[in-house]
Amino acid sequence: MSVTDQPTMSTPAIRLRGLTKVYGSSPEPAVDALDLDVARGEVVALLGPSGCGKTTILRMINRLIEPTAGSIEIEGVDVTDQPVTDLRRSIGYVIQQIGLFPHRTIARNIAEVPRMLKWDSGRIDERVRELTVLVGLEVDMLDRYPDELSGGQQQRVGVARALAADPPVLLMDEPFGAVDPIVRKSLQDELLALQSRVQKTIVIVTHDLDEALRVADRIALFNVGGVIEQLATPDELMRSPASEFVEEFVGSDRGMRRLSLKNISSLDHRMGSVVDLDDEPSRGLEVMDREGIDWLGVVSEDRFAGWITRSAVEDAARNGKPLADLDRSDPIAQVRPDDTLRAAMELIILSNAATAVIDDNGRFGGVVTLEDLRAALGDTESVGAMT
Amino acid sequence: MTVLAAARNPIIRWEWLVDEWDQIRSALVEHLTLTVLSMGLGILLSALLAAVAIRYRWALTPITATTGLIYTLPSVAMFALLAPIFGNLARPTAVIPLAGYTLLILVTNTVAGFRSVPRAVRDAAEGMGLSPFRRIVTVELPLALPYIITGIRIASVSTVGLVTVAAIIGQGGLGSLIFSGLRRAFWTPMTVGASLSIIVALAVDALIYLIGALLTPWTRRAAH
Secondary structure (H helix, E strand, O other): OOOOOOOOOOOOOOOEEEOOOOOOOOOOEEEEEEEEEOOOOEEEEEEEEOOOEEEEEEEEOOOOOOOOEEEEEEOOOEHHOHHHHHHOEEEEEEEOOOOOOOOOOOOHHHHHHHHHHHOOOHHHHHHHHHHHHOOOOOOHHHOOHHHHHOOHOOOOOOOOOOOOOOOOOOEEEEOOOOOOOOHHHHHHHHHHHHHHHHHOEEEEEEEOOOHHHHHHOOOEEEEOOEEEEEEHHHHHHHOOOHHHHHHHHHOOHHHHHHHHHHHHHHHOOOOOEEEEOOOOOHHHHHHHHHHHOOEEEEEOEEEEEEEEEEHHHHHHHHHHHHHHOOEEEOOOOOEEOOHHHHHHHHHHHHHOEEEEEEEEEEEEEEEEEEEHHHHHOOOOOOHHHHH | OHHHHHHHHHOOOOHHHOOHHHHHHHHHHHHHHHHHHHHHHHHHHHHHHHHHHHHHHHHHHHHHHHHHHEEEEEEEEHHHHHHHHHHOOOOHHHHHHHHHHHHHHHHHHHHHHHOOOOOOHHHHHHHHHHHHHHHHHHHHHHHHHHHHHHHHHOOOOOOOOHHHHHHHOOOOOOHHHHHHHHHOHHHHHHHHHHHHHHHHHHHHHHHHHHHHHHHHHHHHOOOO
């Protein structure tokens, strides 16, 4: 329905054209004339309520479901041009229920596709070990059976198994749906870390908006009947929903969600109401006036040394005392550069402080205020920084 | 008088075991042969029937009904019916009914075994590019094994028991000892035949259990 204008210089990794699926008994199509391009190395999330055809789309790509009409190309080659087993061996496939083979050890599970591709055993062993480390598992787990692992560990094995033969394309169907929210978040983080190294083309099906926002470069939001409502970057989707359906789907807290898409490090460095410990107290008064704040932060040798009250600074200015002699209190709101803007906001509100101090591994990294956060949401130019 | 009879005809007379050792041994061998042949034929037939029932879902009901019907037929009647066709001393007369009785249990358990394979496992296997043959042989069959093994254990134990009944048509291994003892009111062969058939049943059951355990190591490791 909507054609993407992804600026690619070469053929897209996945190209869907007029893709349609009508199930035998149903009068309505499950997927309706879908056009979608996925660029090489891109993560696209197929997002939407149940019944929107997102899983059907995914399963048509590796021909677990045959389309009623339309075409699917991977790296410019039509998927029907090769035997279906060859096609599937060249595509990584991860599903929610994982589907590890319970009668095989972890090592044998991971080795399945390389074995089918007739790799020699030395190469398979090496690859299995490499993948085990890559997905964050211990090598001594390789001789165990799947049931001896936790859900999160099993899902890591599922990812390792899908990556075994180094396929350029990875299809993931609600991959983290079966694990608890804490494990899910860490698996999502790991997927992002993994992706930054392996650079696969990933299509991930999810009904979880937060998951799509976290992992995807672009999100295709579907309505029932396999129709794309909006195809956009996470920030764009949050900032300007294309329809009422999208607006409803992304929810009323989309402002807050946008905050969680950006890291503190994406903000311009700001000193705020902070001076060097060796500065004159009068300089501190100027800075406080400029910032409109009654606290003065001091920095000593790159470290944040604490906050001083305005009255103490005024007193020191009158009596000619150096700032270093004044009482200082420790910062209560501290964030790190890789925290999200949302985390900063929550911290500022919870600690009832006007300013959060950025602690960059012990070094003073500037400050964040609520005003900075508000300004960041209005700043559409830095959107690209978050992916 | 009765006391005297009991003294002359004890439950077991040990010297008879020594004297008739060849007869006992051949009865035991014949018993095991009939069991193995019947089970072999039963497993072969049930594998075919189960394959049909798994491939075509609608076929399960008629297959279960037919094998269930066979199971209800009295064994003595079956032996009697087949004796004129194959001859009462011919092995098929005993083996065909005995194999027939195993079908219900073996087919039911085999189908249940394949149905127990988690959908996600089948989906993953297919999505990874396993051919249907590879998927069935290397993934589904091993996962169905615990059910199939259980079926074979139950069927084997009941076959060991039923073989004794085949003595009625002059076969039946250990059953012939039991019947000859009963006819002559001479307890020793009866005791020997009965005890050995119990021991064989237990041994066969234990053996198949062990084979099953060796074939499915993951089922034990998963427990902890």
